[in-house]
Amino acid sequence: MRPRVLLLSATLGLPLFAAIACGSAAGGERRVIEIAQSDDTCSPTTLEILGGERVTFAVKNQGKRDQELEGIDGTKLEEVLIPSGKTRNINYTAPQAAGTQKFKCYAPGGLSTIIEATVSGTAANVGQADSSKISEKSYVTTKAPNSRIGVSLDSYSVKLDAVTAKKGPIQFSAINMSKTETHELAVLRVKSDGTFENTGEIEDIAPGKSGDVVLDLPAGKYVLACLIAPGEAGSTQDHFKLGMRTDFTIQ
Numbered sequence: 057m058r059p060r061v062l063l064l065s066a067t068l069g070l071p072l073f074a075a076i077a078c079g080s081a082a083g084g085e086r087r088v089i090e091i092a093q094s095d096d097t098c099s100p101t102t103l104e105i106l107g108g109e110r111v112t113f114a115v116k117n118q119g120k121r122d123q124e125l126e127g128i129d130g131t132k133l134e135e136v137l138i139p140s141g142k143t144r145n146i147n148y149t150a151p152q153a154a155g156t157q158k159f160k161c162y163a164p165g166g167l168s169t170i171i172e173a174t175v176s177g178t179a180a181n182v183g184q185a186d187s188s189k190i191s192e193k194s195y196v197t198t199k200a201p202n203s204r205i206g207v208s209l210d211s212y213s214v215k216l217d218a219v220t221a222k223k224g225p226i227q228f229s230a231i232n233m234s235k236t237e238t239h240e241l242a243v244l245r246v247k248s249d250g251t252f253e254n255t256g257e258i259e260d261i262a263p264g265k266s267g268d269v270v271l272d273l274p275a276g277k278y279v280l281a282c283l284i285a286p287g288e289a290g291s292t293q294d295h296f297k298l299g300m301r302t303d304f305t306i307q
Contacts (some may be wrong), residue, residue, distance in 0.1 A: 061062065086110045086111050086112045087109065087112070088111070088114050089111050089112070089114070090113075090116065091113055091114070092116055093119055093161060094119045095167075097167070097169050098123075098161035101170070101171055101172065103172070103174070105157070106150065106176050107153065107175050107177055108150060108151070109150045109281050110287075111148055111151075112145050112146065112147050113145070114143060115145075115146060115161075116138075117138040117143070119163070120140055122138065122139050122164065123138045123209075124160075125144075125146065125159060125161050127157070127158070127159055127160075128159065131157040131158050132151075132260075132288060134290035138179055146287060148287045149288055150175050153175070154175055154177075155175050156175070157172070158170055159171040182194050190251070190254050191253050191254070193253055193254075193255060194270060196258050197225050198270070199224075199225040199270065199272055201221060201226055204228075205226060205228050206229050207230040207280060208233055209232045209233060209234070210233045211236075211295075212298040213302075214281065214300055216304040219305065220304070221305075221307070223273060223274055224272060225270055225271070226273055227269070228243060228268065228280075229268045230267055230268070232260060232262065233264075237291065238262055238265065238289035238291070239261050239282045239284065239289065239300070241267070241269075242281050242282070243257065243273070244278060244280070244281050245273070245276055254283075256271045273306050275306050276305075278304040278306060279301050279302070280299070280302055281284040281301035283295065287295045
């Protein structure tokens with residue numbers, strides 16, 4: 057399939073840049089969105105991204121001062137420094153829920169521009185992990201758990217204090233043992249076609265911190281995994297592809 061090219065209109069005399077849809081979702085490739093920085097503004101100031109879409113911001117600093125780009129107002133993108141005259145590629149995965157994501161483009165101590173990304177629809181590459189598509193269905197419950205599974209997260213492994221449990225409400229208690237990296241815990245049910253269903257997760261567990269979730273789960277085979285991808289929580293790695301997952305069975 058030939059790539060589709062969408063031109064983004066530029067303002068204030070900055071050149072046009074292209075947002076390129078790169079290949080198919082099955083290959084896990086990212087759409088590239090180019091952002092131009094100058095000493096007094098950034099362009100474009102509005103974007104459209106699909107829910108769950110994985111994109112790469114190619115940020116080119118055309119100014120004489122160092123610039124930064126970061127997510128604000130709850131947008132999950134750690135600040136990245138772009139030196140004068142340089143280009144930085146920043147991976148980002150949009151949330152699946154519709155809404156507006158905001159990015160602050162600025163020179164430290166200088167002027168800033170807010171880039172607003174409208175998130176709508178659903179991307180073909182949503183939830184992919186190692187080329188396996190992940191759907192979502194929440195099994196989060198307020199019922200009292202029948203059992204508890206302790207989970208130790210590290211870079212890059214998932215270790216359990218038990219590999220089986222009985223069906224019903226189960227409390228998953230995860231602790232991040234890493235001293236430097238943020239991790240998360242997703243409980244993935246293995247479907248009959250070999251794909252995954254995300255039944256619930258504990259997101260963004262900071263180094264040394266912990267979290268809990270109670271899920272009312274049916275019997276079957278599961279995978280407990282960290283799904284942090286490049287561009288999320290300051291990571292440059294795909295944690296799932298690095299082996300941060302382990303099998304789990306509910307009887």
